Amino acid sequence: MTETYHDTDVLVVGGGGAGFRAAIEAARAGIRVTLVSKGPLARSGASPMAGADFTLDGKSMNELGREGDVNDSKEKVFNDIVTQGWYLNNQKLVEQYINTAKSQLSDLMDWGIDITLSDERAIFTSGIGIMDALLKQARTVGVELLEDVSILELVTNDGRVTGALGLDVRTGSFIRFRAGAIVIASGGWHKAFWPNTGMRDLSGDGIAAALRVGADIGNMEFITFCCNVFYAPPIWMGSIAPYILSLICGGRLSDRNGDDLLSGFDPVLQQKGVLTEWNKSFLSYVSAQAAREGRGLECGGVHYSRGDADWGFMQMVGGLIFPNWKYKAIDFSAWAEKLEKNEPVEVGPAVEYFDGGIVVNERFETTMPGLYAAGEAALGTFGANRVFSAITEMLVQGKDAGRFAAEFAGTEKSPDPRKNAFREAEDRACAPLSGTGGESPPVVRRKIQEAAHSRLGPIRCDKELTEFIDMLEDIQKNVLSNLSVSYTGRTYNKEWFDALELPNIVELLLASARSARFRTESRGVHFREDFPHTDNDSWLCESIVSKSEDGTTVSSRPVTVTAMTPPVGKTPYLQMMKTLIEAHSDTGGKH
Amino acid sequence: MAQKEIIVTVLRTDPDGSDAGTKKRYTVPFTDGMSAMNVLDYIYQHLDSSIAYYDHAGCGLGICARCTGRINGKAGLFCQTPVDGGGELVLEPVNKDRVQRDLVMKKKK
Numbered sequence: 001m002t003e004t005y006h007d008t009d010v011l012v013v014g015g016g017g018a019g020f021r022a023a024i025e026a027a028r029a030g031i032r033v034t035l036v037s038k039g040p041l042a043r044s045g046a047s048p049m050a051g052a053d054f055t056l057d058g059k060s061m062n063e064l065g066r067e068g069d070v071n072d073s074k075e076k077v078f079n080d081i082v083t084q085g086w087y088l089n090n091q092k093l094v095e096q097y098i099n100t101a102k103s104q105l106s107d108l109m110d111w112g113i114d115i116t117l118s119d120e121r122a123i124f125t126s127g128i129g130i131m132d133a134l135l136k137q138a139r140t141v142g143v144e145l146l147e148d149v150s151i152l153e154l155v156t157n158d159g160r161v162t163g164a165l166g167l168d169v170r171t172g173s174f175i176r177f178r179a180g181a182i183v184i185a186s187g188g189w190h191k192a193f194w195p196n197t198g199m200r201d202l203s204g205d206g207i208a209a210a211l212r213v214g215a216d217i218g219n220m221e222f223i224t225f226c227c228n229v230f231y232a233p234p235i236w237m238g239s240i241a242p243y244i245l246s247l248i249c250g251g252r253l254s255d256r257n258g259d260d261l262l263s264g265f266d267p268v269l270q271q272k273g274v275l276t277e278w279n280k281s282f283l284s285y286v287s288a289q290a291a292r293e294g295r296g297l298e299c300g301g302v303h304y305s306r307g308d309a310d311w312g313f314m315q316m317v318g319g320l321i322f323p324n325w326k327y328k329a330i331d332f333s334a335w336a337e338k339l340e341k342n343e344p345v346e347v348g349p350a351v352e353y354f355d356g357g358i359v360v361n362e363r364f365e366t367t368m369p370g371l372y373a374a375g376e377a378a379l380g381t382f383g384a385n386r387v388f389s390a391i392t393e394m395l396v397q398g399k400d401a402g403r404f405a406a407e408f409a410g411t412e413k414s415p416d417p418r419k420n421a422f423r424e425a426e427d428r429a430c431a432p433l434s435g436t437g438g439e440s441p442p443v444v445r446r447k448i449q450e451a452a453h454s455r456l457g458p459i460r461c462d463k464e465l466t467e468f469i470d471m472l473e474d475i476q477k478n479v480l481s482n483l484s485v486s487y488t489g490r491t492y493n494k495e496w497f498d499a500l501e502l503p504n505i506v507e508l509l510l511a512s513a514r515s516a517r518f519r520t521e522s523r524g525v526h527f528r529e530d531f532p533h534t535d536n537d538s539w540l541c542e543s544i545v546s547k548s549e550d551g552t553t554v555s556s557r558p559v560t561v562t563a564m565t566p567p568v569g570k571t572p573y574l575q576m577m578k579t580l581i582e583a584h585s586d587t588g589g590k591h
Numbered sequence: 592m593a594q595k596e597i598i599v600t601v602l603r604t605d606p607d608g609s610d611a612g613t614k615k616r617y618t619v620p621f622t623d624g625m626s627a628m629n630v631l632d633y634i635y636q637h638l639d640s641s642i643a644y645y646d647h648a649g650c651g652l653g654i655c656a657r658c659t660g661r662i663n664g665k666a667g668l669f670c671q672t673p674v675d676g677g678g679e680l681v682l683e684p685v686n687k688d689r690v691q692r693d694l695v696m697k698k699k700k
Contacts, residue, residue, distance in 0.1 A: 039648020043655045128654070148647070148698070169647050170691055170698065199655070201648035233624020235673055239652050329653030329671040442636045487641035491606050492692045495640045497647055 003422070007178045008034040008144065009409040010402070011164060013151045013206050014185035016045035017391065018375025020134035021104075021398025022183045022405065027141040029406035034144040034177070036166060038186075038201040041147045042131035045187045046198055046353075046376070047394065050127030051244060051321075054108070055389040055591050056101035058121040064106055069120035069587050074098045076585035077121065077388075078563060083583040084278070085383025086524040086576070087540060087566035088219070088559055092362045093380040095562060097388075100396035108395070111137045116320065120589035122389065130391065149175060151205060152500060153425040154182065154213045155417040160369035161213065162417045165425040169497070172490025174429070176422045180409030183401050184210055184366075184373040185394075188354040192505040193456075194449035195238050197226055197352045206377050208504035210358050211511070211547055215368040218379045218544045218557075219356030220508065221516035221526045224386050225458050226352035227283035228253075230345065231301040241332060242304050242347050244321060247279060247590060249314045252307025253287070254344065255295035261286055261302055269574065272581045276590050277387045281458075281525050282577065284349035288458040291348070301348030306339045314339060349458055353390055355382050355525065356512075359544065364401035370408060374401035379542070383559075384524025388591050432499035435484035441498035444479060445505065448472070452509055456516065461529040465517040472510045480506065511552055515543040518554045522573040534576040540566050595621040595676045599630055601642065602683040604690045612687070615639070621676045627662050628670035630680065631694075643693040644669065659685040660694050669694075 010026040012019045015037025023035040037044050057077045061068025081094050105123070109115075111133040117124040138145060148169040155163045161182050166175040186206025190198025211217050228243040230236040245251070253261035262270050265286070273282035291300045306314060318325060318336065325332040338345060358366050358373035360380065366373050374397035381393055432441070448471075455468035480503050485495040521535040522528050541556040559566070571579070596618050604612040617634050628651060631644045645658045653671040661683040662672045674680055684690045691697045 040655070040657060043657065044648045049650060049652070049654055150647075170695075199648055199650045200646055234622060234629045235624050235626040235671065236652075327654070329656065329668050331671070440640055442640055446636060485640070487643075489605070489692075492643045492647075492695045494635065494643050494646060 003176060004174065005176045005178060006034065008032045009180045010034070010183065010405050011036065011177050011179035011181070012183045012185060012402070013164065014045065014187060014375070014377070015039070015041060015147070016047040016185060016187050016375065017130060017134060017394035018377070018398035018401070019183070019185035020131070020138050021395050022185055022374055022402030023143040024134065024138050024141055025399045025402030026406040027143050029410060031406055031410060032144070034146065034179070035138065036149045036151055036177075037145070037147045038150045038169070038205070039148060039199070041145055042135040044199065044201055046190070046202065048127045048131050049197070049199060050391055051124065052127040052130060052391045053122045053124055053389045053590075054105055054391050055122045056105055056392065057098065058587060060102035061105075061118070061121060061123070064102065064109065066115065066118050066123055068118070069589070072121050072585075072587040076587055079583070079585050080591070081382070081388050082564045083580045084387040085385055086534065086580060087536070087564070088383030088523060088542065090380030090560040091562040091564065092560050096362055096400065097381050097393060097396050100399065101392050104392065104395040104399060108133060120587050122589060122591055127391070150497070150500070151186070151209065152429050154209045154371070155421040155425065156213050156368075157415045157418045157421070160415070161371045162414050164209075165422055165429070167429065167500070170492055172493060172496070174426050178414070178417065180412065180414040181370050181372065181405040183405050184358060184371065184377050185375050185398060185401070187376045189505065189508045190351050191501065192449065192509050193351045193452045194446060195229070195231065195350045195453065197229055197238050197240055197350050203501035204504050204508045205501065207358055208507045210366060210368065210371060210373065211507065211545070211552070213368055213371070214547050215366040215371055216359040216544050216546050217357060217511060218359050218542045219515070220512040220545055221519055221543060222355035222384050222524060223351055223456065223512065224280055224353040224355055224525050225284040225349035226280050227287060227349050228304055228347045229350040231299040231348045232346045236330070238350060239330065240352070241322065241327065242345065245314065245318065246304065247275065247277070248317050250275065250307070250309045252305045253283070254303045254305070255290045256297050257295060261290060266574065266578055268578050268581055272584075273577070278581055280352065281385050284458040284525075285527055287349050292459060297346050299346055299348070301346045303344035304347045305344040306342050311340055353386055355384065355386055363404045364397060365404065370412070370414070372401045372405045374398045384526060429500060432483045432485050432496055433488050435482060438482035438484035439479050441483050441485065441495055441502055444475065444483070445498055445502055448475065448505065448509065456509065456512055458525065459527050459529055460516050462517060465513050469510065469513045469517065472506055472513065476506050476510065511545040514552070514554050515545060518543055527573060533570045533572050535570045536567050537570065597621045597630070597674065597676065597680055599634065599680045599682065601634070601693070603642070603693045604684070606692055612690070621674070623676075625674045626670055627660065627672045627674055627680070627682060628658060630674055631669060631682070643695050645695050659696070661685050
């Protein structure tokens with residue numbers, strides 16, 4: 001095969017909101033910008049799946065002509081994001097989020113989005129609408145757009161990134177990218193779990209590639225599970241529709257005995273912990289606990305039904321979010337019948353958002369020169385628990401990462417990649433095509449995904465984490481180098497892609513499980529059954545995973561504090577959660 | 592009660608082989624509430640991992656609209672076409688003239 005080179009100034013890896021926003025901003029510098037999307041343009045990753053909410057302080061929202069709470073303020077939002085994050089947020093990144101949010105909503109509104117609803121400090125629009133607006137703007141400013149291209153590896157020289165190896169998914173041919181600066185905006189790693197709420201391209205390729213070239217990643221143990229995700233029937237599995245409905249209308253959650261899931265919990269948790277976006281963390285914990293105590297249903301979930309919620313209200317809300325009980329091509333009318341008759345459906349926690357990621361500073365520089373990261377792939381804004389909008393995050397971070405990456409590419413001449421770096425990466429990528437007698441990638445993947453859902457779920461403990469780490473280390477050492485595929489052609493070879501994604505999934509799950517075992521306390525979305533208290537004396541730090549000679553090591557660094565001093569002492573987990581919920585400012589709304 | 596099974600026929604086309612597609616048959620266990628995508632996933636994971644269907648950036652929930660195909664002759668999305676337990680299921684590419692491989696279409700120009 002002939003070698004194909006693609007030279008550019010700024011290479012953006014990822015075609016979600018963060019990637020597009022970074023590319024648009026970088027293009028303003030008048031340099032060459034290339035965005036590489038693993039799937040179709042504006043229809044890849046988590047962004048098109050989002051509801052979507054965009055959060056900012058109510059006062060700024062009002063200044064943009066939307067009815068926000070005028071008594072809300074940047075200071076109140078700061079307080080809320082940091083308390084929701086259990087004080088593990090990088091407060092400098094929280095400031096960047098709050099200060100940049102207004103301008104990013106304004107940009108979106110200029111570029112054309114439909115706002116369906118709003119509350120005190122959030123507007124609701126569609127993820128697809130946002131992506132279409134960004135795509136149009138990217139084309140207008142001249143960003144080069146490549147779709148159905150997967151980035152497999154980063155290449156470096158002289159201690160900095162100089163390019164990346166890409167794979168054309170449809171033809172199976174390689175593309176050698178050479179770039180002055182690279183922005184990783186590849187989102188989360190939902191595919192490491194089954195079930196999950198993400199698209200099938202989200203295998204954490206960008207985070208894993210960054211780790212492999214020496215960029216630090218952190219807080220990998222913090223994984224947000226969305227609660228009330230359909231577990232059954234198979235055609236709806238992974239849909240967050242019941243979550244959205246329950247957030248607005250309430251409803252009833254019960255276990256296999258028909259008992260109310262929430263009885264016995266503190267009234268504050270039952271109220272705020274259910275009817276605000278605190279529910280993702282609280283209800284996932286409650287649901288997981290029910291399953292572990294043997295009170296779960298067939299698929300390990302719980303029952304969701306209308307309960308005492310008014311059918312008329314539910315019908316009205318349903319009609320706004322899912323007109324005729326349809327959302328795009330999914331048809332929920334059978335569910336609507338059950339809601340009306342007060343019959344339950346099976347739901348449960350499923351991975352939805354990754355609070356950790358690549359370590360970045362306020363310029364979105366990673367620890368590797370020339371490499372930037374933005375959006376869900378980056379670490380820091382939300383600490384131990386995200387409640388505020390990740391849609392806002394992807395846009396505010398994408399903008400600044402694009403700007404700073406463009407500056408870097410403009411001032412620093414990039415060295416050529418190390419001789420043979422591309423060829424060696426291509427040889428590694430082709431290995432599964434000539435493997436024989438090895439294990440089948442999809443079989444290995446499903447086994448890992450189900451173990452991840454169980455071992456790295458909302459509730460963890462040393463024994464299960466150790467078993468999981470042992471399983472992953474064995475796979476990494478003995479199975480990954482010996483995968484074989486049954487079709488050895490290069491055209492849309494699904495099994496080959498599985499083989500290429502598996503090392504990334506394994507790497508990130510290992511980083512996460514090791515970090516989860518390392519952190520002997522409970523905080524935010526990380527609950528340790530064997531350490532069920534929040535330890536503000538020893539654990540106000542981010543866990544950091546770095547590449548080492550024979551794998552990775554886990555260490556820690558103190559959280560970055562600006563305006564809010566964290567509390568001290570050791571507090572039982574739910575008591576801490578209640579205290580943090582009650583520390584919310586007086587602004588209403590879902591966030 | 593014995594596990595219900597369905598007979599699935601998939602029209603496969605290998606770009607490196609002959610032009611005409613070949614029909615391959617698979618026996619798949621049936622679960623209530625399955626979609627055609629669930630059927631393809633089962634075949635891929637348990638019976639024949641050489642099969643190709645659009646999936647590298649699929650949402651599985653009818654939002655991205657990329658898993659188009661023909662299910663028992665009718666065009667639709669694999670992920671949101673329910674499968675019933677009776678009879679046969681035939682899965683074909685949505686347009687036989689534009690096949691990349693098996694059920695994956697070439698990109699429109």
